[in-house]
Amino acid sequence: MPIVRPSRTPAAERSGEASSPLAGRLSNDASTEARLPEHPPIIDEAVLEVVRGYWGFDSLRPLQARAIEAGLKQQDSLLVLPTGGGKSLCYQVPPLIANRTDVVVSPLISLMNDQIAALEAVGYPAAALHGNLSAEERRGVVSRLRAGNLRLLFVAPERLQSPALLDLLERAGVKVFAIDEAHCISHWGHDFRPEYRRLSVLKDRFPGASLHAFTATATPRVREDIVRELRLVDPNVMVGRFDRQNLVYRVVPRVDPRRQVLEVLDRHQGEAVIIYCVSRKETERLCSYLVDRGRSAIHYHAGMEADERRAAQERFAREQVDIVVATVAFGMGIDRSNVRCVIHAAMPKSVEAYQQETGRAGRDGLEAECVLFYSPADTQKWEALARRSVEEAGASEEVLHSHLELLRHMRRFCESQTCRHELLSEHFGQSLDGDNCGACDVCLGEVEGLEEATETAQKILSCVARVEQRFGVGHVTDVLVGATTQNIQRLGHDRLSTHGLLAKVDRKSVMNLVYQMVDQGLLDRVGDDRPILRLNAASWEVMRGRREVLLRPPRSRKAVKRSRAESDSWEGVDQGLFDSLRDLRRRLAVERGVPPYVVFHDSTLREMARLQPTTVGELRLIKGIGDKKMADYGDAFLELIRASQN
Ligand code: ADP
Ligand code: ZN
Numbered sequence: 070m071p072i073v074r075p076s077r078t079p080a081a082e083r084s085g086e087a088s089s090p091l092a093g094r095l096s097n098d099a100s101t102e103a104r105l106p107e108h109p110p111i112i113d114e115a116v117l118e119v120v121r122g123y124w125g126f127d128s129l130r131p132l133q134a135r136a137i138e139a140g141l142k143q144q145d146s147l148l149v150l151p152t153g154g155g156k157s158l159c160y161q162v163p164p165l166i167a168n169r170t171d172v173v174v175s176p177l178i179s180l181m182n183d184q185i186a187a188l189e190a191v192g193y194p195a196a197a198l199h200g201n202l203s204a205e206e207r208r209g210v211v212s213r214l215r216a217g218n219l220r221l222l223f224v225a226p227e228r229l230q231s232p233a234l235l236d237l238l239e240r241a242g243v244k245v246f247a248i249d250e251a252h253c254i255s256h257w258g259h260d261f262r263p264e265y266r267r268l269s270v271l272k273d274r275f276p277g278a279s280l281h282a283f284t285a286t287a288t289p290r291v292r293e294d295i296v297r298e299l300r301l302v303d304p305n306v307m308v309g310r311f312d313r314q315n316l317v318y319r320v321v322p323r324v325d326p327r328r329q330v331l332e333v334l335d336r337h338q339g340e341a342v343i344i345y346c347v348s349r350k351e352t353e354r355l356c357s358y359l360v361d362r363g364r365s366a367i368h369y370h371a372g373m374e375a376d377e378r379r380a381a382q383e384r385f386a387r388e389q390v391d392i393v394v395a396t397v398a399f400g401m402g403i404d405r406s407n408v409r410c411v412i413h414a415a416m417p418k419s420v421e422a423y424q425q426e427t428g429r430a431g432r433d434g435l436e437a438e439c440v441l442f443y444s445p446a447d448t449q450k451w452e453a454l455a456r457r458s459v460e461e462a463g464a465s466e467e468v469l470h471s472h473l474e475l476l477r478h479m480r481r482f483c484e485s486q487t488c489r490h491e492l493l494s495e496h497f498g499q500s501l502d503g504d505n506c507g508a509c510d511v512c513l514g515e516v517e518g519l520e521e522a523t524e525t526a527q528k529i530l531s532c533v534a535r536v537e538q539r540f541g542v543g544h545v546t547d548v549l550v551g552a553t554t555q556n557i558q559r560l561g562h563d564r565l566s567t568h569g570l571l572a573k574v575d576r577k578s579v580m581n582l583v584y585q586m587v588d589q590g591l592l593d594r595v596g597d598d599r600p601i602l603r604l605n606a607a608s609w610e611v612m613r614g615r616r617e618v619l620l621r622p623p624r625s626r627k628a629v630k631r632s633r634a635e636s637d638s639w640e641g642v643d644q645g646l647f648d649s650l651r652d653l654r655r656r657l658a659v660e661r662g663v664p665p666y667v668v669f670h671d672s673t674l675r676e677m678a679r680l681q682p683t684t685v686g687e688l689r690l691i692k693g694i695g696d697k698k699m700a701d702y703g704d705a706f707l708e709l710i711r712a713s714q715n
Contacts, residue, residue: 119165120158123191125673125694130155132307136281137162140171143245143279145301147292150309152428153406156283157184160247161193164220171245172238173223176253176262179382181223183404183664188221190667192697197223198234214241226253226264235274244278246271248299251282255294265298272300285428288421289498311424311497315431316439317632318489319510320482322585323442324577324623326414327358333412333440334364334392336629339648340409341385344394345426347415347450355414356394366392369399386664388655397426405664406433407671412440416447418455419475420482420496433670436634443483444581445588451476453597480588488512507633515627519582519620525571526591526611526618529583532567533592533602534612541601542587542594546579578623585620638675646713647678653709657702668702669693683711 116137120126129137132148133155139146140163150156164171175181181197188195196210196219213219214237222243228234248254254265271280282295282304296304321329334342346352349370356368367390369381384390386405393399397417411430417423423441431437455472459465482492489509494501505512519525532549533540547554548562551569562568571579583602586592591611593603610616651665651674658665673693682688688703 115166116162119162121695123165123193123695123697124158125689125698126158126692129158132309133159135305135307139305140164140245140247140279140281141166145280145299145304147251147282147284147295147301147304147306148309149284149286149292149307151311151313152285153313153432153434154285154309156249156285159283160249160281161188161221163245165193169245170214170217170219170241170243171221171247172243173221173247173249174226174229174268175223175249176226176260176265178225179379180249180404181225183386183667185223186663186667187404190663190698190701191695193221194219195221195223198228199223199225211237217241226262226268229271230267239275243275246275246278246280248280248282248295250284251295251299252284252286252291254298255286255291269298269300272302285425286421310494311499312490312494312501313428313431314490314506314508315434315436315634315638316427317436317508317510317513317635318427318493319438319440319515319629320443320489321440321510321625322581322621322623323415323444324581326442327355329442330355330359330412330414331362333410333438334359336438337391337410340391341388341405341407342392342410342412343399343403343408343426343429344392344412344414345399345417346394346396349396351414352394352396356392359392359394364392365390366394369393369395371396371398386666387658388665397422400426400429403429404432404666406666407435408432408437409435410438410440412442414442416441416443416451416479416483418451418472418479420478420493421475423479423482424493424497433666433672435638435672435675436632438632441483445480445484445584448476448480448588449584449594484588486511486516513630513632515625515629517622517625517627519622522620523611523614523616523618525582525620526586527614528567528570529579529586530592530604530608530612532565532570533604533608535565535567536562538603539601541599542580542583545602546576546583549579550574550576552576581623582620586618589618591618638672640679642675642679643681643713644678646681646710647674649709649713650674650677650706653705657705669698677706677710681710681714683707683714 117129120129132150136146136148136159140160148156148159160171160173175184178199178201181199185195185197194213196213198207198210202210214222224234248268250260253260253262254268255261271278280299280301282299282301284291284295292306296306323329330344344355346355349372352368352370356366359366367381367384369378373381381393382403385393385403408430411427413423413426417426427439430439452473455469455476459469459472478496482489485492488501488506488511490506491501507513510516529545529549532545536545536548544556547557548565548568549571551572553563557563583592587594590605591607593605594600595603607616611618654665654668654674658668661668670693673691676691680687680691682691685699685703685707688694688707689699694703
């Protein structure tokens with residue numbers, strides 16, 4: 070496996086590319102490669118012509134150029150790029166240039182349909198063969214394939230078991246297979262699909278064909294599995310940068326989740342937001358809370374009927390609803406590229422899951438915000454769940470151990486006061502340049518320590534001692550805030566010296582502080598059924614004044630700052646015009662029965678609202694407008710822009 074070595078040199082200055090005549094055309098976008106190329110990719114003018122004509126992009130990202138080259142040379146390859154890195158272009162371009170039909174293996178029908186809609190919108194001949202087609206539709210696709218009129222044919226992996234289909238592909242002269250979401254082949258991925266395992270037959274059935282795998286999953290183990298299972302021969306393995314510079318990460322202590330969620334939503338009015346909850350029930354509850362407060366929200370989880378789920382996805386994709394409150398079941402197949410915010414109502418169970426879920430934000434490369442509401446109690450909840458599920462499944466200690474290890478990493482991410490981008494990159498074996506990312510709560514200076522944390526910790530600990538280490542978090546908190554519950558009165562705990570010691574702090578905040586201490590090992594929480602708080606050696610050190618404590622204030626008064634990406638991408642943009650352009654896009658999308666992002670991405674609209682082109686020539690300079698879209702939509706958008714200037 071290649072070792073990823075970050076470079077401090079900007080992409081254009083790196084070896085190889087600078088000497089290429091097209092070096093200037095290789096854009097230095099989000100997916101800037103981390104590995105040095107051995108030689109400049111042979112990308113000629115014909116490729117750029119196609120990219121401009123169909124998609125309206127004037128350059129390729131560095132790894133795109135290399136991946137397209139592999140597709141043209143028919144050298145087996147694996148491209149690992151984060152979501153939004155631009156993988157699809159890599160298998161879309163070669164068959165156009167080589168005038169052949171390539172096959173794309175894709176795990177979900179909804180994914181295929183989205184891709185085909187987007188391809189049709191740029192005038193690209195593509196179709197899919199899957200179980201949901203009528204006999205007539207199927208015949209139509211087959212005859213286009215036979216006539217050599219398709220550049221891409223999408224198929225589900227299980228279809229490739231069918232001898233009839235394999236014969237058909239052979240007769241159509243298919244020589245190249247692209248495997249999308251290739252991590253589905255690995256047990257170590259988060260989306261294992263047994264059907265993907267059978268793709269190993271491809272190399273037998275099509276001995277001369279090349280295979281090109283694509284994934285956003287970063288771990289070396291998954292990469293190794295992909296190469297082995299697909300039996301790639303001398304593959305060109307290309308690994309991009311995982312850091313998503315356009316995302317702002319924030320980890321916020323969870324005190325009053327509903328109010329806190331509303332606060333974040335206020336920053337994203339009229340924009341697409343995904344809120345992840347742990348349980349199905351929570352998604353429904355939070356969703357109806359939001360709807361009651363006038364937000365445009367729906368819920369989504371695996372317990373819903375298939376058509377209910379499909380309808381929910383479609384409403385979100387078509388911008389008929391802004392907010393989806395979902396479990397992790399809401400994921401793959403969500404192609405809406407302008408998700409501006411992903412909220413985690415609780416800590417996810419691994420950094421991998423977190424990266425995957427936040428990956429759905431800002432796929433169009435524009436700024437987006439990821440907020441995780443964290444309570445130290447989350448770790449304990451997940452731990453208990455892991456223990457139970459391992460026990461029920463009769464799995465080994467080892468399995469439990471690996472669950473706990475994943476949790477430990479995630480918890481460290483939440484509690485650390487180190488740059489979040491840096492931590493995420495390091496987790497995936499890459500390091501970041503520079504000191505301040507300007508795009509996380511730590512670097513933006515939003516994270517603060519609680520004043521007098523050690524004194525507060527001592528008060529909490531002495532209260533645990535006073536109630537003789539026989540009570541749980543709830544009761545200890547009640548005593549500290551000076552409550553007079555029945556229990557407290559009955560036990561005479563209102564007469565304790567620690568009763569009301571933290572009366573100035575609200576109950577939820579005190580509870581959060583207690584959990585922070587448990588999580589830092591400054592206090593034990595023992596017993597499965599009704600856990601109680603116990604002092605340990607560390608507690609005594611704190612109480613004796615031999616140990617300093619750091620706690621985060623549960624309710625931070627620090628204001629949220631604008632990230633660099635956010636200021637940059639709104640620079641010079643007329644927001645009112647941007648909103649009108651969005652409305653126009655929505656109307657056109659409804660007319661044509663496609664999701665709005667198929668008409669134009671937000672990044673294209675923002676550029677329009679910045680440059681405000683009034684002629685065809687000026688409009689053509691904007692990224693994301695190829696020949697067909699120019700012909701289909703150019704006039705309507707120009708008219709709106711001109712009208713806005715009068
Ligand atoms: P992935 O499949 O890796 O998640 P996509 O292929 O969906 O990524 O591309 C992500 C976004 O980047 C899309 O909005 C796409 O239009 C845009 N994009 C891809 N390649 C380029 C390029 N060379 N120049 C500008 N934008 C690009
Ligand atoms: Zn940072």
